[in-house]
Amino acid sequence: MANQIPTYTLNDGTSLPAIGFGTVPMKGEEAVTAIRSALEAGYRLLDTAVNYGNEKEVGEAVRQSGVPREEILVTTKIPGREHGYEEAKASVRGSLERLGLDHIDLHLIHWPNPSVGKYAETWRALVELREEGLVRSIGVSNFTAEHLARIIDETGVAPSVNQIELHPYFPQAQMREVDAGHGVRTESWSPLGKRQAPFTERPVAGAAERYDVTPAQVILRWQVQLGAIPIPKSATPERQRQNIDVFGFELTDDEVAAITGLGRADGRLFGGDPDSHEEM
Numbered sequence: 502m503a504n505q506i507p508t509y510t511l512n513d514g515t516s517l518p519a520i521g522f523g524t525v526p527m528k529g530e531e532a533v534t535a536i537r538s539a540l541e542a543g544y545r546l547l548d549t550a551v552n553y554g555n556e557k558e559v560g561e562a563v564r565q566s567g568v569p570r571e572e573i574l575v576t577t578k579i580p581g582r583e584h585g586y587e588e589a590k591a592s593v594r595g596s597l598e599r600l601g602l603d604h605i606d607l608h609l610i611h612w613p614n615p616s617v618g619k620y621a622e623t624w625r626a627l628v629e630l631r632e633e634g635l636v637r638s639i640g641v642s643n644f645t646a647e648h649l650a651r652i653i654d655e656t657g658v659a660p661s662v663n664q665i666e667l668h669p670y671f672p673q674a675q676m677r678e679v680d681a682g683h684g685v686r687t688e689s690w691s692p693l694g695k696r697q698a699p700f701t702e703r704p705v706a707g708a709a710e711r712y713d714v715t716p717a718q719v720i721l722r723w724q725v726q727l728g729a730i731p732i733p734k735s736a737t738p739e740r741q742r743q744n745i746d747v748f749g750f751e752l753t754d755d756e757v758a759a760i761t762g763l764g765r766a767d768g769r770l771f772g773g774d775p776d777s778h779e780e781m
């Protein structure tokens with residue numbers, strides 16, 4: 502069993518574990534089985550979205566797991582096509598229904614979709630839903646400094662988290678600083694680097710050898726030491742266990758810096774950037 506997973510207290514007083522579990526692109530029985538096994542391995546933070554088409558499976562796995570509901574934190578996200586004040590409220594109700602839950606622990610705006618121009622009113626709706634208790638904590642994903650500043654200016658409410666692409670080839674130093682400046686916790690999507698995971702890069706492979714852990718564990722430990730919350734996905738029970746077992750060793754500052762040094766201009770997995778990309 503992995504060492505105890507530490508938790509962070511967010512700016513709204515709720516807390517999140519230092520590592521969560523990603524669910525894309527799993528669906529159907531594969532998703533239910535993998536999420537149940539992740540809960541068994543000790544994960545307590547689950548990441549889904551309307552766009553992943555697996556909210557139903559996430560709810561099912563939570564119910565089947567036998568883990569008390571209050572111990573599990575379910576994240577879901579409002580898609581671009583459901584931006585707007587009324588649309589956002591309907592989106593949250595739809596997610597609650599598919600999940601089969603009476604509240605959502607963390608609800609995010611999936612992408613800012615700036616050309617649609619409705620992310621600020623979408624945020625206003627989330628602020629109200631939190632006051633009503635339907636969602637416990639509210640945050641954003643793929644927001645830039647400008648998007649964050651606008652919603653904070655307009656509502657006086659800072660998101661609890663900003664979930665962004667973050668891995669060794671794209672370490673997001675600037676955005677992590679912006680988030681921290683607003684008291685926003687950074688969450689890392691594709692934390693291993695997905696299809697281009699830098700497992701054989703020297704700073705990663707070298708540390709893996711020194712600490713007798715796997716390259717994936719080194720990368721996830723690096724994420725933890727940056728203060729970001731990684732949400733690795735794995736369909737494999739053995740890898741799921743490995744990926745949360747990262748609290749029994751510590752990288753030196755030089756090792757952390759060497760991994761961050763793998764960052765490169767074309768390191769983004771995703772071709773566009775949040776300013777030009779619109780996710781529907």
Ligand SMILES: NC(=O)c1ccc[n+]([C@@H]2O[C@H](COP(=O)([O-])OP(=O)(O)OC[C@H]3O[C@@H](n4cnc5c(N)ncnc54)[C@H](OP(=O)(O)O)[C@@H]3O)[C@@H](O)[C@H]2O)c1
Pocket residue numbers: 522523524525526548549611642643664665689690691692693694695696715717718732733734735736737740741743744
């Ligand atoms: N907010 C957003 O816009 C956004 C965008 C993308 C993703 N996300 C979220 O972030 C989550 C994680 O991102 P991701 O799934 O794109 O990428 P990831 O977690 O970086 O990588 C997942 C891949 O790594 C493999 N893997 C996992 N653990 C491993 C290990 N210990 N050793 C070797 N390979 C390993 C998995 O294969 P196996 O399953 O075969 O183990 C899978 O192919 C998603 O599931 C989703 O919830 C959010």
